[in-house]
Every structure is written in structure tokens, then in C-alpha cells.
Amino acid sequence: xxxxxxxxxxxxxxxxxxxxxxxxxxxxxxxxxxxxxxxxxxxxxxxxxxxxxxxxxxxxxxxxxxxxxxxxxxxxxxxxxxxxxxxxxxxxxxxxxxxxxxxxxxxxxxxxxxxxxxxxxxxxxxxxxxxxxxxxxxxxxxxxxxxxxxxxxxxxxxxxxxxxxxxxxxxxxxxxxxxxxxxxxxxxxxxxxxxxxxxxxxxxxxxxxxxxxxxxxxxxxxxxxxxxxxxxxxxxxxxxxxxxxxxxxxxxxxxxxxxxxxxxxxxxxxxxxxxxxxxxxxxxxxxxxxxxxxxxxxxxxxxxxxxxxxxxxxxxxxxxxxxxxxxxxxxxxxxxxxxxxxxxxxxxxxxxxxxxxxxxxxxxxxxxxxxxxxxxxxxxxxxxxxxxxxxxxxxxxxxxxxxxxxxxxxxxxxxxxxxxxxxxxxxxxxxxxxxxxxxxxxxxxxxxxxxxxxxxxxxxxxxxxxxxxxxxxxxxxxxxxxxxxxxxxxxxxxxxxxxxxxxxxxx
Numbered sequence: 001x002x003x004x005x006x007x008x009x010x011x012x013x014x015x016x017x018x019x020x021x022x023x024x025x026x027x028x029x030x031x032x033x034x035x036x037x038x039x040x041x042x043x044x045x046x047x048x049x050x051x052x053x054x055x056x057x058x059x060x061x062x063x064x065x066x067x068x069x070x071x072x073x074x075x076x077x078x079x080x081x082x083x084x085x086x087x088x089x090x091x092x093x094x095x096x097x098x099x100x101x102x103x104x105x106x107x108x109x110x111x112x113x114x115x116x117x118x119x120x121x122x123x124x125x126x127x128x129x130x131x132x133x134x135x136x137x138x139x140x141x142x143x144x145x146x147x148x149x150x151x152x153x154x155x156x157x158x159x160x161x162x163x164x165x166x167x168x169x170x171x172x173x174x175x176x177x178x179x180x181x182x183x184x185x186x187x188x189x190x191x192x193x194x195x196x197x198x199x200x201x202x203x204x205x206x207x208x209x210x211x212x213x214x215x216x217x218x219x220x221x222x223x224x225x226x227x228x229x230x231x232x233x234x235x236x237x238x239x240x241x242x243x244x245x246x247x248x249x250x251x252x253x254x255x256x257x258x259x260x261x262x263x264x265x266x267x268x269x270x271x272x273x274x275x276x277x278x279x280x281x282x283x284x285x286x287x288x289x290x291x292x293x294x295x296x297x298x299x300x301x302x303x304x305x306x307x308x309x310x311x312x313x314x315x316x317x318x319x320x321x322x323x324x325x326x327x328x329x330x331x332x333x334x335x336x337x338x339x340x341x342x343x344x345x346x347x348x349x350x351x352x353x354x355x356x357x358x359x360x361x362x363x364x365x366x367x368x369x370x371x372x373x374x375x376x377x378x379x380x381x382x383x384x385x386x387x388x389x390x391x392x393x394x395x396x397x398x399x400x401x402x403x404x405x406x407x408x409x410x411x412x413x414x415x416x417x418x419x420x421x422x423x424x425x426x427x428x429x430x431x432x433x434x435x436x437x438x439x440x441x442x443x444x445x446x447x448x449x450x451x452x453x454x455x456x457x458x459x460x461x462x463x464x465x466x467x468x469x470x471x472x473x474x475x476x477x478x479x480x481x482x483x484x485x486x487x488x489x490x491x492x493x494x495x496x497x498x499x500x501x502x503x504x505x506x507x
Contacts, residue, residue: 053266056100057304059365061462067353074374076367077146077345077382077390079336082295082306082319084110087459088489089298089321091496101303102460104363108391108452111486113445115147115389122427123148123342124414130435131442133395134476135454135468140435142359142394143446144349144412148341151386156335158194159258160212160250161187164243165228166263168203172230175321176297180262183294183326184225187260188218190334197221198246202239204232212250236263237277244280247289253420256338259291261309265302278312285314288420290340290383294329295319307366314343314383336385342416344381344424347392348374355402355409355434360395360464362453374415377424384416393453395464398435406434444480448487451477455494470498 065073083106087097115125127145163184171177188197192215199210199221210224243259251257281291291313293306303319310317316337318329329337346369351359373379384390402409408431415426436442454473457465474494481487 051299053300054098054298055302055304056098058100059103061460061464062361062363062365062368064358064360066358067351067356070371071351071353071356072348072371072374073351073359073361073394074346074348074369074371075361075364075392076369076380077347077384078105078364078367079109079382079384079388079390080307080310080317081106081110082303082317083107083456085319085321085325086295086301086303087456088493089319091493091500094496094500096497096500097459099460102456103366104453104456104460105367105392107456108363108393108449109389111448111452111490113145113147113389113391113449115145118147118149119427122414122425123416124427125149126412126414126429127445128410128412128429128431129442129446130396130409130431131439131446132435132437134439134450135472136395136464138397140396140398141439141446141450142396142410142435143391143449144347144394144410145389145391145445145449146347146412146414147389148384148386151335151339151341153190153192153335156339156386157254157256159191159256159338160196160247161191161256161338162198162200162243162247162259163225164200164202164239164259164261166203166236166239166261167201167228167230168233168266169231170264170266170300171297173297176264177228177230179320179323179326180294180296181225181228182323183320183330184262185222186323186326187330187334188221188225190331191215191218196250198243199224200239200243200246201228202236202242203230206238206242208242208246212246240277240280244284244289247284248287251288256340257289258315258338259289259313261291261293262296263293263306264297264300265293265295265305266300278308281309281312285312290315292316292318292337314340314380316383333387336387339385340383340419341386342384343419343421344377344379345384345390345414345416346374346379346381347390348413348415349392349394350411350413351396352402352407352409353399355399355407357397357399357402359397362393362395362457362462364392374413375424375426377417377422391449393450408432409434440479444482447476448480451480452490455490455497459497470494470501474498 083103086101090097118125125147130142133139133141196212196214198212201207247257247259292315293310295306307317320326411430413428415424417424451473478491
């Protein structure tokens, strides 16, 4: 988890707490402290409501690193996708997303890519390829992709789930509690025999609406969800306490025990301090109960809090803006989002200084891990489920000899623990072959992943991307879209960003 201190806006109170997965003694910390200013409400180019209290945190931008001085790039795995769906909602509503809401890795990892089967001694499949940048002459793009084997919902281990639902007054709208109820119905309808569900609500007080109930009583679970209504203030802390009591009852080997929090994150947490809540969640995660956060609504959304809670809980952070998004999280990707196959997953890319002069990791700013902590198994990192994919993009500048080199320009090291393990396992994956001179000859997955990262980098105001053309990025994405519906959606969002920027420029 993140070891730096961050000041977070939560409702009307400020607090300081550990968050994310970045070590405060990283050698890149100084560069990351040079924060770029970013709006915390509606984006520039749209009228921001006076009562908008949305809160996002800007983690800065990864700097360029000279390989001769530091040839190791180390970060924790991240499979969250909330940033992409938040941006999608903003763009569909006619506004650019706040720059601080854009996390490049969550854009890239929203989409699926093709991977081969894993090796016999590792749960991971790795894809590493490079090509000349189509946006910046003299630069090379490197893709590092990691995936685990897909597992069907029928084959995943049983799950003991506690739905912790915010029913406070701030949730009283169709896109908040209304959509949360739809999402939980989708989840419940996709659960299988052997799974159990409990339901806890919190507002001015907390309540157990449903004791642990098996799927043979599915209609009872659905009825309890349907009966939820909103009203009152928000007391998150007592709700979390109660949810964990129920979750601990189902804690046993071979069963997933997970708390799923549905909220807009706009909470006064009650008797506990914010730091105490994060410590509680972190402690329960070590005991084996994970926590995932599912965000709803806009206007008062607390993005950073949602990310923090999921990070501390060894779970995932998603934002749901539609029934279709709920189906993706709780239907298509249910097994991946419930079960953990590898925990504390750290990735370290070792660049060859003879080939790579300098490099820039695009994204993962709040997942940075100090190089010296890669093999320190006490340092927490990311969790990966079956079928999860983690993709990272780098911009490189090669040495004069590196331009002609056929040798691997980098080796990927992956370190992880078994789901209940305490000692890590490490594997190395050298890149095969050198970079491709013609970007158009790279795989469609490579081309599309780069277009997604470039789009996100432009949206967040990345200094290196400030002269990149959205029209050109759209062309790159469109060329690699095929008949994939998600990819076509991305092209449409780029069109909307172009139109919004055009209207803003003409004012």
C-alpha cells in the first residue's frame, strides 16, 4: 500500500492517511512532488455547479529517468478501472474529466488484450513488445503486459460476500442508490451454489438487513436489496465494523471472504478517525477479508477515498455509471473480481543502459515502489484475480547503438505471493527481439493500448503529451478497433473530447 501521506477531502473534513501503493522513500519521490494543478470539480470548458464537492487527487507525472543512473522501474500491479468509467461519464455529459481524475493505467487496463497461456512454473503470461512512436519522432514505445489465466464463474472458489450499502441522504438518486441496487441484483444473479450474501446498510445508524444467506434463497437476497431506501446522515465507520463482523464469520480456507462497499464516498465516518478506518481495513485484509469499493453518482463523489479503501482492503476500485458497467464488473469479470490468485504483485522492468538512454513510465504514479523494496516481502503491493490483465506503457529514447540493437532492451521481473502465502516467488521474463521500426507493423493490441495511454495522457495534461493531436490519437485507436464494442466506444469518447475542446477554444 501507499506509504506517503496524502491530504484527502472527505465530505467537509480533511484528514491525513496512508494510501495507495507508493513508497515514500522512492528515489523518484522528489520529482513526483512537483504536482501539476488540476481541478477537483467539473473540468475546464464546462460550467461547474456551485455545490460540486467532488474530490480527486493529483499524483503528478512520472519523470524521465536516465537509464545509466537508474535502470530499474518498479511498481505495483493495478487492475482498477474506476478512472476510465468516471471519465466516460464526464465526456458523455459534455465535459472533460478533471485532470486529477485521469489515471492512465486504469484507462489502459479497462480494455482486454490477447495473451498466451502461462508457463508451468508461473501463473503469469507476459507480452513485451516495442515500436517506434507514431506521435513523437525519435522515441520508442514499449508495452509490458501481464495476465493470469481466465477462470469461469463456475470454476472459481466459493465466495462469502457482505454488501455494505450507503443509504444516506446523499445516495437518493437514480444514478446512486437506484443504480447500486441494480448492480447488486446483477451480482446476486451471477452468484452460484455455495456462495453466501449478507447485507449491511449505514446512514445515521447501521443495520444488518440480511444475515449470511445462501443462493438457495436467492429471492430473499433480491428482496432485501429491493427494499433499500435512502435517508439520513452517513456513518461509514460503524457500517464497516458491522460488515467485517459478518465477513469474519465466513473466513475459512478455500473461500473468498469479501466486503463490497457501494457508496458515493461522501461520508462522515463517525467515531473512528479516518486513519483508524484505513488501519482497520488493512488489518482485516491481512487476516484474509478483502474489501472492494464500487462508486456511484457525481456532484459529491470522493474518488480518492474510494481508491484508498480498496487499496488498503486488497480489493478493487470500480465506478459504475450504467447497468452495462455493472454487468461488466459483476457479470463478465465476476470471477476475476472476487477471487485472488496472486497477491502483493510487484513488477520491475530492468532496462539495458547500452540500448535505452532514458525512459518514462506513462501512469502508475500512485503505484510506485522503491527499487530496493522489490524484494522486501513486507512491502504491500497489488492483487490479481484469475483473468486479470496489467498493461504498462513506456516512452523510451534509445542510445545510438540501441537503435540498431536486436538484443532485449529490457527484462521484466514479477514478484508475488500465493493468496494466503507470506513468502514471495519471483520470475524473470526477458523481452524477445528488438523494437519494430514501423508502428503500423506492431500488433493491434499494441497499437490500441498506446492510443488509450496517449488519450489519457492528453486528458490529464501530461507535459510530454501537450502537443499530441487528439485527431491523430483517434486515427490510431480506430485503426486497431476492429469489431470490438469497447474499443469503438473509446473512439467515440475521443470524438467527444475533440468536440468539447473545440467548443472551449472557440469561446
